[in-house]
Amino acid sequence: MTATQKDTAAAIAANRFGLGARPGELAVIGADSTKWLLRQLKGAPPVLKGEGLKPSAETLAKVIELRKEVQAERREKKKDAGDEQDKVVTALKLPAVYRPVYIDEVYARFSHSVSTDRPFLERLTQFWTNHFAVSVDKIAVLGIAGAMEREAIRPHVTGHFQDLLLAVEKHPAMLLYLDNPASIGPNSKAARFVGKRGNGRKVGINENLAREILELHTLGVDGGYSQADVTTFAQAISGWSIGGQDNGRRLAKLGVDNGTPGEFLFREVFHEPGAKKVLGKSYGDNGVRQGETILRDLAMRRETARHISTKLARHFIADDPPKAAVDRITRAWLDSKAHLPTVYEALVESPEAWEQPLAKFKTPADYIYSSYRALGIPLREKRRALQPFESLGQRNLMPGSPAGWPDASADWDGSSALLKRIAWADVVAQRMGDSRNARDLAPQLLGATLTDDTAKAIARAESGSQALTLLMASPEFMRR
């Protein structure tokens, strides 16, 4: 490391690898930035605390109950509208159940992000949440997307990728988001049963989850799989479902287990029987283990290692990730059998990560977190506290697609996006008024990345709050 690099290293560690420096954080980091980062990976990941947090199964069970009530109400009125109508009525009632849960979840996450002293670990957690994106614009996951992060992602962030992968793909939020619970093999017992009743209802495979696992979660779009691999893999995970759901009721006649409401359930009667060939390898039919085995194999594939290493390097090093770093991280992945701390270590020990300060343009969430951490802004009442995410264009857990939020400057640096950021910074600065001194804060937050221009502009500001606006609007605070 050159002398200049040593100077900027603490700022890079706090602002790019972390969630933005808090006053005093650069001093804590000191001379050994790598050590500060790796230390955060030691010990169990923190458990998110907050009012109102509950298991996803509990929330889902409530929704299943709700649907039963709707059905009972209809039967009482002797309407013959049927199943579809019940689903619509239930869907209309869902937000009332789900919205408060969603708010509790994202508030707890926000609160943790602005206060944690293991910000690298939290950034990694949210990297994975975005990698395995479920988006709450699909109402069915609004109340359980936050729980998925707590239940499936946080416990495995410092474990092995294959465990993380399995936990996520079996989580009810992911299953619902990508339409797997009612995916039924064409030769399954359920399909044959429906066929015999002969009412013309068609059942079959839904390939959404299988495709996104291959394309987004593991191999990557250039990972060498075919449409046939997608279809066969979808058949292998047919039956990966959720307990207590209505479609089990009809099957009760077959003497089928309907599982625990709201928890993962392998519905054997939905499962397409037989051996499946995926990516040239044959997998015997051993029920739920068939899909699990395929997932474990996917986790170890070179394409998966490369795909995710590239994403990590893009997130932590530069929009256009340097090849040497990607190679190094990929190798660590394969050599360690996807042991994530080893992978992270290869990332932070890549010299490329320290060569170019401010290489990343902050996303709105980065900008909000780092502002809160920088100024120690007190969190307001829950709904109001979450408002900035909406006005700056990055609603919590709502990337809008299973690909998650994009991760390059061009995706976030639009002129309107910049103006919104500045306008928000100004409102925050006015609220904080003279309670924070921008001139003292600037070097504490930006370290050696603070430019003379910004320092001068802050020093010459006509008021304390204007100085804070200038600090938050400065080119070096817009980036990480």
Add this chain to the structure above:
Amino acid sequence: MKNPLSRRAFLETSLFAGASTLMASRLAFASAPTDARFVFVLLRGALDGLSAVPPVGDPDYAGLRGQIALAKTGEGAALPLEGPFALHPSLTFLHKSYAAKELAVLHAVASPYRERSHFDAQNVLESGDLRPHGSTSGWMNRALTALPAGKSPEAGVALGANVPLAMRGPAEVASWSPTKVAALDDATLARITDLYARDPLLSRRLADALESDAIANEAQAAATAEDGEAPMMNTVVERDAKEKRGYNARYAETARAAAGFLKRDDGPRVAMFDTTGWDTHANEGGAQGQLALRLRGLDAALAALKDSLGPVWRNTVVLVATEFGRTAAINGTRGTDHGTGAAAFLLGGAVAGGRVLADWPGLSRANLLDARDLKPTRDLRTVMKGVLRDHLAVPEGALDSKVFPDSAAARPMDGLIRG
């Protein structure tokens, strides 16, 4: 900022050294080289073309579509077009536009992309390249730089906080979406402008933001001053206004904002906005339901665009397109999976409409692509190139190489624009 016009005045008279040159946004032009307006509406998530433009007369349609098939007659029937084709019953404004010869319906179209990833497909559709991630700029932006008359490139505007790939590139493009917080004062703004002096990206972005904000505020002020009440709307817009909530209302609002930019003499000539929520894997619905609701929102947004553009509509072409179509048959969850051949719309006063432009491959199993998708019979780039050449006067040489790389074989479609 109290007065919407004062920010603009500030741009022109900034006292800060260097600010006035840095603030020279290239968004607005005293005299633009063309009167033609072009709007691209991108439907992200893969619109089901077989529901939006159902081929109700195709013998295989009803069988493939099962519970979500649209009826030819009776309640919730599709709205008839020519041949086997019809429009989804939600698309009442489009149906009127078809009758008024302002809508050309395209079917069985596709970009050069043949896999089934949304994200790569959108990348190809937006970049205009042959392969995903082949380019970091978009075809609309490169078309702007190829306009004949401009000494400096003609500008465009993207409705949204950020600029989508189709509009990224060397030509100046601003993004605009309403910024609610308006407390920022001129003095602070001037200091930030100064602070960005050595940062080319941020200084350019800030200048564009202030300029487009001023334009949008002026348009809004003018609209309010003009008539005090909402202009005459067709029934679809009225219905949507009553539903003032959710995405549907927001899309109509976006369309009106786009019109506010486009109708100015000195404003941008090209605009783009995108909509999401078309990925109907489960419970897609037929005449009613999830997709029907989205289509109603799209229809209302397009109606709002026409309404707000006023006389400028005569010179306008709107392309509505999606990254790919969906499977011909429904899946096991009453939805449809990722497919290939799609439907698209060309709408506007300048369109030679009242036609369905489709070389229909048919839906029999033997005619489906990979035995599952509507087979594409027309390259969507031929449509884009036809519009760019005949409407915006982009030279054909530039279209073949610069705007759509290696696309000489995809000849621009003739006769899309009213002569």
